[in-house]
Amino acid sequence: MAMMSVSPAAVYADEGGVSYWLPGRFSSLAATPQVPGWSMAAVYYHTSVSAFGSAAAAREIHVGRIPATVNVDLNLRLNAQADLVMLNPTYTFATPVLGGQLAIGVIGLFGKSSADLAGTLTASVGPLAITRTGSFGDSITSVGDLYPQATLKWNAGLHNFMTYVTGDIPVGAYSPTRLANLGIGHAAIDTGGGYTYFNPQTGHEFSAVAGLTYNFKNPDTQYQNGIDFHVDWGASQFLSKQAFIGLVGYAYQQITDDFGQHPALGGFRSRVLGIGPQVGFLFPVGDMQGYLNLKGYGEFAAENRPAGWNTWLTFSISPMAPTTVAATRRITTK
Numbered sequence: 511m512a513m514m515s516v517s518p519a520a521v522y523a524d525e526g527g528v529s530y531w532l533p534g535r536f537s538s539l540a541a542t543p544q545v546p547g548w549s550m551a552a553v554y555y556h557t558s559v560s561a562f563g564s565a566a567a568a569r570e571i572h573v574g575r576i577p578a579t580v581n582v583d584l585n586l587r588l589n590a591q592a593d594l595v596m597l598n599p600t601y602t603f604a605t606p607v608l609g610g611q612l613a614i615g616v617i618g619l620f621g622k623s624s625a626d627l628a629g630t631l632t633a634s635v636g637p638l639a640i641t642r643t644g645s646f647g648d649s650i651t652s653v654g655d656l657y658p659q660a661t662l663k664w665n666a667g668l669h670n671f672m673t674y675v676t677g678d679i680p681v682g683a684y685s686p687t688r689l690a691n692l693g694i695g696h697a698a699i700d701t702g703g704g705y706t707y708f709n710p711q712t713g714h715e716f717s718a719v720a721g722l723t724y725n726f727k728n729p730d731t732q733y734q735n736g737i738d739f740h741v742d743w744g745a746s747q748f749l750s751k752q753a754f755i756g757l758v759g760y761a762y763q764q765i766t767d768d769f770g771q772h773p774a775l776g777g778f779r780s781r782v783l784g785i786g787p788q789v790g791f792l793f794p795v796g797d798m799q800g801y802l803n804l805k806g807y808g809e810f811a812a813e814n815r816p817a818g819w820n821t822w823l824t825f826s827i828s829p830m831a832p833t834t835v836a837a838t839r840r841i842t843t844k
């Protein structure tokens with residue numbers, strides 16, 4: 511069971527230091543094949559983050575439309591929160607594809623995001639200088655972008671492998687002049703691969719998924735994010751066949767510069783690390799398999815990106831694994 515979520519611009523556009531990829535999208539059991547058929551996952555996601563200096567000023571520069579020829583001194587603080595509900599219907603095919611198991615799905619989201627910006631920004635052109643001090647806020651409740659995804663998984667005993675491709679269809683609520691958005695205003699494509707070690711006898715499990723994101727240009731702002739690299743991981747110990755505990759974490763690093771940013775921001779390459787606990791439960795729901803997972807991340811080592819903490823509560827329903835009944839052989843005598 512992959513802890514799959516979405517990748518919304520939770521509180522502001524990517525130009526403000528938020529990527530298409532939402533770190534933590536994958537975690538434990540990410541590469542293990544599933545039972546064929548339809549499944550549905552619902553995720554409640556909450557995040558609270560803040561940023562100082564250039565990471566906060568990036569949004570002020572963008573919203574305030576400060577010309578590239580203007581020099582700025584930055585003394586700003588950005589605070590933001592988001593509460594989102596995501597739905598992820600997925601169909602897993604029974605017929606093998608390239609010897610593996612193919613699954614396709616799409617993620618949609620609805621929720622609220624809010625942000626406020628406070629501090630002092632001094633802009634100068636030659637000998638003239640203007641200082642702006644104060645604060646302003648913004649919030650929005652609406653729908654976000656759509657995120658199609660396809661995975662291909664293989665099992666080899668205790669070892670499981672996967673590859674995936676996903677992306678952003680920019681149909682969500684977005685405006686280049688807003689401080690808070692639920693869409694990112696541009697398309698993106700992300701692809702990568704993962705591995706899961708799972709030993710049912712000992713209950714040991716470890717998963718890691720790595721990928722790269724290519725961001726297309728935002729047609730409203732002519733801004734284009736650089737290429738992003740990310741790794742999500744999870745490690746767990748099953749206490750029984752129905753419950754496990756463990757750790758989750760992620761690393762996100764932008765590896766190429768943004769294009770179209772204000773000169774004061776430089777290449778504006780973003781980075782963040784996160785780690786936290788998780789707990790999961792498996793239980794029957796009629797003739798289906800229910801799954802409940804709670805995980806949380808505390809972020810650190812952030813650069814050109816808001817950081818704080820986030821929690822994920824996932825509930826999913828999928829087909830129950832068939833019970834294998836061994837055929838008995840009748841002993842006959844002559």
